[in-house]
Structures are given as C-alpha cells and as structure tokens.
Amino acid sequence: xxxxxxSANHGAAMxxxxxxxxxxxxxxxxxxxxxxxxxxxxxxxxxxxxIEKGRVVRTESEHSAMGVCxxxxxxxxxxxTATSSNGLAYMAENCMAAANxxxxxxxxxxxxxxxxxxxxxxxxxxxxxxxxxxxxxFFCADNxxxxxxxLCAFRLAEDPEVMMPAMVCMDGFILSHSVTMTEISDQEQVxxxxxLTTIPHQLGHTPHTLGQIExxxxxxxxxxxxxxxxxxxxxxxxxxxxxxxxxFGRRPADAVxxxxxxxxxxxxxxxxxxxxxxxxxxxxxxxxxxxxxALRVRMFRPLPVAAIRKSFAxxxxxxxxxxxxxxxxxxxxxxxxxxxxxxxxxxxxxxxxIGGGDVRPEHIVSVLADLLPRQVAGLxxxxxxx
Amino acid sequence: MNEPMxxxxxxxxxxxxxxxLRPGNTNCGGCGMSSLLQxxxxxxxxxxxxxVMPASCAAVCGGVFPLSTFGVPxxxxxxxxxxxxxxxxxxxxxxxxxxxxVVCLAGDGGTYDIGIASLSAAAERNxxxxxxxxxxxxxGNTGGQRSSATPAGAIATNLRQGKQQPxxxxxxxxxxxxxxxxxxxxxxxxxxAVRKMRVALDLRGFRFLLALSPCPTGWKSEPALGMELVRxxxxxxxxxxxxxxxxxxxxxxxxxxxxxxxxxxxxxxxxRFQRSGITAADLRPDLDQLWQNLRALSGRIVPARRSS
Ligand SMILES: Cc1ncc(C[n+]2csc(CCOP(=O)(O)OP(=O)(O)O)c2C)c(N)n1
Ligand code: SF4
Ligand SMILES: [Mg+2]
Numbered sequence: 001x002x003x004x005x006x007s008a009n010h011g012a013a014m015x016x017x018x019x020x021x022x023x024x025x026x027x028x029x030x031x032x033x034x035x036x037x038x039x040x041x042x043x044x045x046x047x048x049x050x051i052e053k054g055r056v057v058r059t060e061s062e063h064s065a066m067g068v069c070x071x072x073x074x075x076x077x078x079x080x081t082a083t084s085s086n087g088l089a090y091m092a093e094n095c096m097a098a099a100n101x102x103x104x105x106x107x108x109x110x111x112x113x114x115x116x117x118x119x120x121x122x123x124x125x126x127x128x129x130x131x132x133x134x135x136x137x138f139f140c141a142d143n144x145x146x147x148x149x150x151l152c153a154f155r156l157a158e159d160p161e162v163m164m165p166a167m168v169c170m171d172g173f174i175l176s177h178s179v180t181m182t183e184i185s186d187q188e189q190v191x192x193x194x195x196l197t198t199i200p201h202q203l204g205h206t207p208h209t210l211g212q213i214e215x216x217x218x219x220x221x222x223x224x225x226x227x228x229x230x231x232x233x234x235x236x237x238x239x240x241x242x243x244x245x246x247x248f249g250r251r252p253a254d255a256v257x258x259x260x261x262x263x264x265x266x267x268x269x270x271x272x273x274x275x276x277x278x279x280x281x282x283x284x285x286x287x288x289x290x291x292x293x294a295l296r297v298r299m300f301r302p303l304p305v306a307a308i309r310k311s312f313a314x315x316x317x318x319x320x321x322x323x324x325x326x327x328x329x330x331x332x333x334x335x336x337x338x339x340x341x342x343x344x345x346x347x348x349x350x351x352x353x354i355g356g357g358d359v360r361p362e363h364i365v366s367v368l369a370d371l372l373p374r375q376v377a378g379l380x381x382x383x384x385x386x
Numbered sequence: 387m388n389e390p391m392x393x394x395x396x397x398x399x400x401x402x403x404x405x406x407l408r409p410g411n412t413n414c415g416g417c418g419m420s421s422l423l424q425x426x427x428x429x430x431x432x433x434x435x436x437x438v439m440p441a442s443c444a445a446v447c448g449g450v451f452p453l454s455t456f457g458v459p460x461x462x463x464x465x466x467x468x469x470x471x472x473x474x475x476x477x478x479x480x481x482x483x484x485x486x487x488v489v490c491l492a493g494d495g496g497t498y499d500i501g502i503a504s505l506s507a508a509a510e511r512n513x514x515x516x517x518x519x520x521x522x523x524x525x526g527n528t529g530g531q532r533s534s535a536t537p538a539g540a541i542a543t544n545l546r547q548g549k550q551q552p553x554x555x556x557x558x559x560x561x562x563x564x565x566x567x568x569x570x571x572x573x574x575x576x577x578x579a580v581r582k583m584r585v586a587l588d589l590r591g592f593r594f595l596l597a598l599s600p601c602p603t604g605w606k607s608e609p610a611l612g613m614e615l616v617r618x619x620x621x622x623x624x625x626x627x628x629x630x631x632x633x634x635x636x637x638x639x640x641x642x643x644x645x646x647x648x649x650x651x652x653x654x655x656x657x658r659f660q661r662s663g664i665t666a667a668d669l670r671p672d673l674d675q676l677w678q679n680l681r682a683l684s685g686r687i688v689p690a691r692r693s694s
Contacts, residue, residue, distance in 0.1 A: 218451050
C-alpha cells in the first residue's frame, strides 16, 4: 500500500492496471480506448502501463473501444475502458450489447455535459442516459472512492451472481482532474481481492453462439434473469465491502452513504461530488441548530430501494438535488426516489450544477432555506450555480 | 456429418468433422453466403476458428437461441462493430498463445457502410483477423435497400430507379491500408477461392476477402443460377478476381474474356437491372478503365480487352 498524489483519472487507470495484472494467470486483460475530455488522461495513463498478458487497443472511436472490450470479454479476458459525454453517447449501442451479453466490462466515466453546444463540465446526464441498459452504475465523491470503486466494480461485475458491465462515474474535472493523496493498493493485495476472471459463457471450443436471435419469451426470461441479478447486487456488494476491508484495511463506501441522517428531520439527497458538498453544508447547518442530514446515492443501478426507503422513513422534508435534467420531467434521481418517501413527506427537487456549474455549500444552504417553509412539494427548482 | 458436394469437391478425410454451416439454417435457397461458408469449412479443415459477425443475414443465419448454426464459437456484434470485436477476440487469443483464427464475416453494409470506420481502423492496426465480406450488394437483412456496394443500374427497395453511382471499390480501399493480404474470390471458381482462403487463414495480421455473393431474394434471380451469375460476372470482367499482397503486389488470378454477351446475360438474368435497362455497352467504358488500372498495377502486359 502506498499513498500517491493522483488525479481520479489516473487513479481509475491505476486500479484498472492492477486489476488487469491480477488476471495474468487467467486469460489476461484487454481494453479498447479513445480520448475525450475529461476522461482522456485515464486512457493515456492506462496506455503507458506495462500490463503482463495485457493489451490496450487504441481504437478509432468509443463505439469500437467498447466493441473491442466486448470481443475481449467474450473471449474470457478482463476488460476496461473509459469515456465521457459524447463518447459515452457514441458508445451507448455497445454498452447495451455488453450488458445484454452479460459481459463484465468495467467502464470509467468522467461525467460531462452532452453537446453541441460544447460544454466540457460535469453533468450526470451522460451516464444517466444509459441507466436502463443493464449496467451497474456508481457515482463517486472523491478520488479514493474512484480508485476503490473501480476495483470493487471488477469484483462485482465478474461475480457469478452478477455478471454484467459496471460503470464507475466521477464528476468531470472536479474529480477527474483534481490531484489528491490516494492510497494505492499493492499488486499482491489486488491479486487476492480479484479472483481470476471466469465468464461462464465465454467463447471456448464448443460451437455455441453469443448474441444470436431470440424470441419474445426468451428475451423476457433474459431480462428477468438480468433484473434479478441486478436486485441481488446490494447484497453481493456488502460481501465485496467485507472482503475489500479484510484485504485493504479500509472499507469502501456504502451503496447509499448517510451522513447525520438518523435523527434528521430534513434530508438532502444527491449523487457524486455534490454529496461531499452537502455533507460540508450539513455540518454547518447542524452547528446552527438545523436537524438536517445527508444521503448520497452511490449505487444508482441497481437503485438500493430498501436502503433509501429506510433512510427516508420519518423524515418531514427531503430535498433531492440533481446534477442532470430529464427534460420534460425534472431531476432523474428525484424522479426515481420520490416514490420511496412516506406519504406526507415533502420531496422537493432541486436542479443544481446542470452543465457543470459550481455547486458550493452556500447553494445547499439556499436549498434548505427554500425547502423548510414548504408544506407541499412544487415543481423542480433550478438552483443557479455559478 | 458430410458436407454436400461442392463445386466438384466432396467431403474428404481432411475436412472438419463438424461443418461450419450446419444443416437446418435459415438462409434462402441459393444464398451465396451459404456456399462461401461451405468452401471456408473445406479450406479451414482442422484449423481452430472463431466467428465474429455484425448484424446481417449471416447473423440471422446463426439461428434462434439456444441453437447455433455455425460449427465454431460465434460472437454476434452490433452492426458497426465486427472488426472491433474481432480485434478484441484476436488480441485475447494472441495473449494466450492460442492458434485460433478469428474470422469476421460481414455483409457489404457492415463492411462498405456502417462498419467501414472500425474495419479501416482494424486494418490500419494490422489486427490478426481474417475479415470476409460476402457482398450481396444490398442490405439483405432489412429487405434489400441500397448500400454503397449496390452496382450502377440496380434497383433496391429504397431506390425506384436504378442506382446512378458505381459501387465502391472496397478492395482498393483495404489494399490502400497496406494489409498483408486482400483478395477477391469467385464462388464459381472453387479451387482458386479455397486456395486463397487457405492463404488468408494462414497468414498473420489483417487479411481481407471479398466475395460477390448471389442473393436470389434481393437480386430477383433464380436460386439455382447463383454460381452461373458469378461465373458471368468474372468472365465479363465485371468482378475482377485478384489478390493483393501488402497493398502493393497485385496478382490477377482469373483472366476474363471480357465478353459483352456474358455481361448482358448477367444483367438480364436479374430483375434488379430490368427497370434501368442498363446494358453491357453502358458498363463497358468503366470496366475498360478499371482493367487498364489493374493491368498497370499487376504489371501484366496482356491488353485489357482482346480485340475480336
Ligand atoms: C445501428 C444499426 N442500424 C441498422 C440496423 C438494421 N440492420 C440490420 S442488418 C442491416 C443490413 C445488413 O446489410 P449487410 O451488411 O449488407 O448484410 P446482409 O443483410 O445483406 O447480409 C441493417 C440495416 C442495425 N442492426 N443496427
Ligand atoms: S436475403 Fe440474400 S443474402 Fe440474405 S439469406 Fe437470403 S439470399 Fe442470402
Ligand atoms: Mg448485404
């Protein structure tokens, strides 16, 4: 274990490198990569690493980057790629294919606004566009979490009970380009944490086909299996946390991370780095006597419904902050979690940091000021974050 | 299980025990891709193969889950990703020291059109894959729309009049990547085709094979006449049969006799050319030019057209 000054991009690439090497006794590692701001440094860093029994293919597009991962994963290798924004949109078709084929590809996403008009800054809309495709989705709040979550993502994605791709999101620039001290695990530890990749349906010697035609009742069955595997992930993840802690000596963050939520009357719910800002604001607000707490949804797919419902129980008011907007509805997180509150709870949506605006503690304070007098929820409110 | 008789080649002891294209598949009768797969099985003999196929008639031919038409492990990919997924599979085979030949089988749509970026990139990286395009000159799977491989004068379901533009020269495009091997094969000339399939199977790096693939359904032709049509296309010079080594050395494998009669026969046996009324005389100037270029490239001094 060593502490290194790393950006989250480099941390994600470091984790992928360690995971790749950890499969050297297995069928190896293969990634396909293509640059796009702000995830570029992740692929650049990966391309500079020596990975025994590993290859990184520099493709001509994100679509092909995931295409390479699909071919590699179907052949039994550990597979990884990274992208952002339009790159993810371009890759979407193959993300869906990897998911439907139940291939445990790990994908790091440095979240960025979709364009044109071109905007480089963080917005979760890119990742959330893919929320229904059958990939696991994690949103991280700091660099260490990105590193740890990428390692956990390999373990989870390749778990025989899970067996599907996993996306690890970091807010573009805010994390991808911020350099912080990061605990980097030793190869020997990662070797112990990650079993050799075993994909039961990988192409081998028998003439079976992956991805041929199926008829409605078969698709129904496959969706049911995939959905059931998704629903089991929060439980499997707890086991992954235990084993991570036993090997690395630190516990990766929970699927849903609560902060001073137990005795809170008011809860502020968010994802990604806004969650860290909210915790900061909660500390300030608590000092002023507000009974407020925070809930950060780290695992968005599958949505840990039980954990969220439990945290929502007994709360009077809940603010859901979204760094994204589903046009014509409002915040996507809000759209999903509002039904998990008890009847009578005021669940109000705030759209903050859309297009990557800076969200600071004072914005959270203004959210609370807006929320507290409310007896009923209104339409989603835009919080101008500049 | 015996492969059916094929161009005079019967199943022999050297052939694969399990044919590449198993009986019971859903290809239309007279489909050129079926013949191609049978020849490929003959050429591959006991070599270890893996198929990668983008969306196409070939992907449909694969059968309905959990059945599988092909005699080797097969990965179906999205339409534009044949060469990319094959690159990943080939990389992993190489990393593991396996002698698997990764064969990407794609239609003209997956090759000339939507897949051309990933194909070009894989060729440029010189990935260790054999890419085979069965060119039926339309999007067969979706009912027969035009592709950039559709020849001048042919109609398509989204093209009422005959196509104005000539087809793309994909072989030249691939050869321009300076890949180790690029060749066109005639399904009507089994010996030459199987020989080149073997060359392509055994070389390393990026190899490309192009087959003119009769499609009775799309060409509006008699299923039984497919091979005859290919023979006419080759004989008349419409479909040049050649191989290109390292993008530089061109070898013309089959010498046409440039018969206009053969060309007119080729056109008239397919109803897709009926509406435009295109004739050999319309096509000949372009073909003469094409062959002049091929002569120059191959260093052959035989004139493009023998004077009669
Ligand atoms: C992205 C995408 N666009 C469109 C399609 C629909 N589609 C499937 S196969 C096909 C045409 C295939 O044509 P070709 O590659 O020539 O193969 P053929 O069907 O002729 O064998 C099309 C348009 C698709 N599967 N994916
Ligand atoms: S439509 Fe054409 S290419 Fe497709 S299976 Fe039928 S004959 Fe073959
Ligand atoms: Mg076609």
